[in-house]
Amino acid sequence: MDTAFARLPTPPYYAVIFSSQRNGADEAGYAAAAQRMLELAEQQPGYLGAESARGADGFGITVSYWASEEAIAAWRAHAEHAAARAHGRAHWYGRYELRVAKVERAYGHASRE
Amino acid sequence: MDTAFARLPTPPYYAVIFSSQRNGADEAGYAAAAQRMLELAEQQPGYLGAESARGADGFGITVSYWASEEAIAAWRAHAEHAAARAHGRAHWYGRYELRVAKVERAYGHASRE
Numbered sequence: 001m002d003t004a005f006a007r008l009p010t011p012p013y014y015a016v017i018f019s020s021q022r023n024g025a026d027e028a029g030y031a032a033a034a035q036r037m038l039e040l041a042e043q044q045p046g047y048l049g050a051e052s053a054r055g056a057d058g059f060g061i062t063v064s065y066w067a068s069e070e071a072i073a074a075w076r077a078h079a080e081h082a083a084a085r086a087h088g089r090a091h092w093y094g095r096y097e098l099r100v101a102k103v104e105r106a107y108g109h110a111s112r113e
Numbered sequence: 114m115d116t117a118f119a120r121l122p123t124p125p126y127y128a129v130i131f132s133s134q135r136n137g138a139d140e141a142g143y144a145a146a147a148q149r150m151l152e153l154a155e156q157q158p159g160y161l162g163a164e165s166a167r168g169a170d171g172f173g174i175t176v177s178y179w180a181s182e183e184a185i186a187a188w189r190a191h192a193e194h195a196a197a198r199a200h201g202r203a204h205w206y207g208r209y210e211l212r213v214a215k216v217e218r219a220y221g222h223a224s225r226e
Contacts, residue, residue: 004172005132005210015214017128017176019118019164023224051132053166053174059117061166061174063130089222097118097221101128101214108210109202111136 006049006065011103013048014066020096022058030092033084040080046071065103072100119162119178124216126161127179133209135171143205146197153193159184171207178216185213 022030041047046067054060066072075081088096135143154160159180167173179185188194201209 004134004170005208011212015128015130015212017130017216019166019176021117051172051174053132053168053172055166055168057117059164059166061164061176063132063174063176089224093222093224095118095221095223097219099124099128099216099219101216103130103212103214106210106212108208109206110208111202111206 004051004053006051008048008065008106011106013103014069014072015101015103016064016066016072017099017101018062018064018096019098020060020062021094022054022060022092023094024058026091030088033087033092037081037084040078041075044071044075044078047075069100117164117166119164121161121178121219124219126216127182127185128214128216129177129179129185130212130214131175131177131209132211133173133175134207135167135173135205136207137171139204143201146200146205150194150197153191154188157184157188157191160188182213 038050041050041064048065048067050062050064052060052062066075151163154163154177161178161180163175163177165173165175179188
């Protein structure tokens with residue numbers, strides 16, 4: 001399922017690494033908000049793509065990719081995104097960690113089948 | 114389950130973001146090798162921690178954290194790690210992407226319960 005992979009330009013670019021533990025509450029509300037945030041992010045200037053995985057234990061990692069620090073700051077300041085973050089802190093996540101990083105190089109491999 | 118989170122120092126440090134699509138083959142062999150690689154990584158100089166999540170669709174993200182570029186290069190050159198990577202390309206992954214990034218800042222949140 002190649003669609004799970006982000007299509008990204010050649011580095012450098014920026015990554016926001018968001019790891020989180022879902023508390024299991026309000027699955028429908030969480031899923032709807034996550035989808036909405038993804039759609040909203042895609043409309044932001046400088047958004048490059050995102051990849052996401054969450055296991056059955058509720059621990060997940062989402063990495064979103066951005067063209068610049070300024071693009072990350074603008075997305076962080078977006079009012080609807082800020083409201084969703086506040087709701088998430090109060091209702092959806094037991095814990096989360098967020099790390100901002102500059103991607104310096106990238107490589108990959110795909111099987112020929 | 115706080116144990117899924119890496120305990121990391123204050124930035125800067127480096128992240129290796131590994132996203133992969135498992136092909137579903139050889140689950141037992143893959144799980145044993147993944148566990149062995151984690152144990153081996155933990156013994157490397159400059160290893161700081163790792164976080165990992167994989168969904169039911171087989172798409173996963175593992176982020177390992179390192180003190181320096183040199184530590185990443187040494188781990189990449191480790192013979193047993195190199196052999197496992199080659200085996201993984203041939204047998205376990207439909208596709209993977211690897212990105213090396215410098216973490217510049219980090220913050221988090223934990224619910225008080």
